[in-house]
Each structure stands twice: as structure tokens, then as C-alpha cells.
Amino acid sequence: MVALISYISTESLSPKNFLKPDRxxxxxxxxxxxxxxxxxxxxxxxxxxxxxxxxxxxxxxxxxxDTIELCAGLIDGEDPRPEKTAVQEVLEECGYKVSESSLRLIQVFASSVGLIGNQMTCYYTEVNETLRVPGAGGGLREEGEYIQIIEWPVTKLDDLIEPRADRPGLSASLLYALSWFKTTILPSMK
Structure with a gap:
């Protein structure tokens, strides 16, 4: 499985590609x-x-x-490289065409421990409007995917990270990626 956190390069500094599947x-x-x-x-x-x-x-x-999740997908195609799946998922779910060379490895870790114990490879990438593909994104309907893309302002990052009763459901991988972004990427933006 691969998962990604993406940052959209604009003046508003809003990370893109936190996903909210329509349930x-x-x-x-x-x-x-x-x-x-x-x-x-x-x-x-x-x-x-x-x-x-x-x-x-x-x-x-x-x-x-409702939950907010990272862009993610199973490595189930003919090419077993996580980078290949990551590029495909960003296009299908988020509507951006990124290159494998734009992916930055965050971490490889075990997920679903105690259930299936699969491996997750988590990446970071930056996107901008020039990479947007018209009509792409939102998931593949024929695979039962109904995804709403959420743009979350970097200035409100702590609203997702800090524990709060009114916070929407978040995946553990999203919390990890947000914390990584906050400590690794955000300081260089200031």
C-alpha cells in the first residue's frame, strides 16, 4: 500500500489531497x-x-x-513499485499528474498491525495548477470510489493534529504525515 501527503504551491499555502471519501x-x-x-x-x-x-x-x-484520509492505494498493478502506484493514485484521486522523481519518501512502516500487517510506503509531493488534469480526481467510480478532495490551510494544521472532540475521524497515517510535514517541511517555509 502507498499513501501520500501533497502540498499545493500557492500563495495561500494550503496542503492538498487530504481525502474525504463519500460514504x-x-x-x-x-x-x-x-x-x-x-x-x-x-x-x-x-x-x-x-x-x-x-x-x-x-x-x-x-x-x-466521514473520515479524512491520505491519498492512498493498493499496489496491485503489473508494476509492483510503490512509486508507480503513488503517481497513479495522485492522478485518480486528486487530479494531478506528478512524476516519480517528485516523490519524497517519508517512511515505510507496518499498518493494520493485528489485522493483516501490511506494509505502507508514505510519500510527500508538491503540486501546482500546472499539474492539474481537467476531469481527473475524485476516485474511480467503476471501483466504487467517491472521494471529495479537501484543501486544508497550513495555518490550521494544528486543528487536525491536536486532539479535539469535534475533529473529524482521521487515519493514523494522516496524523503521522501531518506531524512529519509540520516538523520537516513547514519550518523551511517560514
């Missing part, structure tokens, strides 16, 4: 959504499963399970 039916039982539903219905223990909860959860709007 359509395909995603209804995603882990974050499921946990938010349990919280919504006051379920705290793992042994509190019941049919009433399952039937009630089907009537809750999918928007209750």
Missing part, C-alpha cells in the same frame, strides 16, 4: 463509521452487539462516518 452504501460498514455509530447509540463495550443496533445503524446517514 455511500459500499462503505457503510467501514471501521470508523461502525465505531461512530456505536458511539452515537451509546454502545461502549464490544459485547453489546444486538439486532436492534444493526437495524438502527442502517437508517443513520452515511455522513456520520
Amino acid at each position: 455511500h452504501v459500499e462503505y457503510l460498514f467501514g471501521i470508523v463509521y461502525y465505531l461512530k455509530l456505536r458511539e452515537l447509540f451509546g454502545k461502549t463495550g464490544l459485547d453489546e452487539e444486538d439486532e436492534d443496533f444493526i437495524s438502527l445503524s442502517a437508517s443513520v446517514p452515511a455522513s456520520k462516518g
Whole structure:
């Protein structure tokens, strides 16, 4: 699996490509959504499963399970190089054509430890409007991807990093990448 954090070079200094998948039916039982539903219905223990909860959860709007994630994808094509997948995912999900040489390795680490223990390669890249491909981005509908791109101002980076009750659900890889960006890239921008 690969994941990316991208920075769009503009005067407004807004990092691009934090993703918010639209939670359509395909995603209804995603882990974050499921946990938010349990919280919504006051379920705290793992042994509190019941049919009433399952039937009630089907009537809750999918928007209750929104998460913000990095641009990411499985390495499942003919070319097994993470860089190749990263370039493809930036185009499909974010709408920018970047080169492999523009990718900066952040880290390679284990993710989903305890479940599948897969390896994630995380990159950083910078984009600008000249790299935008008209009509690209938002995911591949034929693969069930419905992605909304979120532009988050660098000046409000701590709003995502710091713990807050009203913060949307974030993936661990996004928190790691944001912290890396804050300590590695941001100081050189000031």
C-alpha cells in the first residue's frame, strides 16, 4: 500500500489531497463509521452487539462516518513499485499528474498491525495548477470510489493534529504525515 501527503504551491499555502471519501452504501460498514455509530447509540463495550443496533445503524446517514484520509492505494498493478502506484493514485484521486522523481519518501512502516500487517510506503509531493488534469480526481467510480478532495490551510494544521472532540475521524497515517510535514517541511517555509 502507498499513501501520500501533497502540498499545493500557492500563495495561500494550503496542503492538498487530504481525502474525504463519500460514504455511500459500499462503505457503510467501514471501521470508523461502525465505531461512530456505536458511539452515537451509546454502545461502549464490544459485547453489546444486538439486532436492534444493526437495524438502527442502517437508517443513520452515511455522513456520520466521514473520515479524512491520505491519498492512498493498493499496489496491485503489473508494476509492483510503490512509486508507480503513488503517481497513479495522485492522478485518480486528486487530479494531478506528478512524476516519480517528485516523490519524497517519508517512511515505510507496518499498518493494520493485528489485522493483516501490511506494509505502507508514505510519500510527500508538491503540486501546482500546472499539474492539474481537467476531469481527473475524485476516485474511480467503476471501483466504487467517491472521494471529495479537501484543501486544508497550513495555518490550521494544528486543528487536525491536536486532539479535539469535534475533529473529524482521521487515519493514523494522516496524523503521522501531518506531524512529519509540520516538523520537516513547514519550518523551511517560514
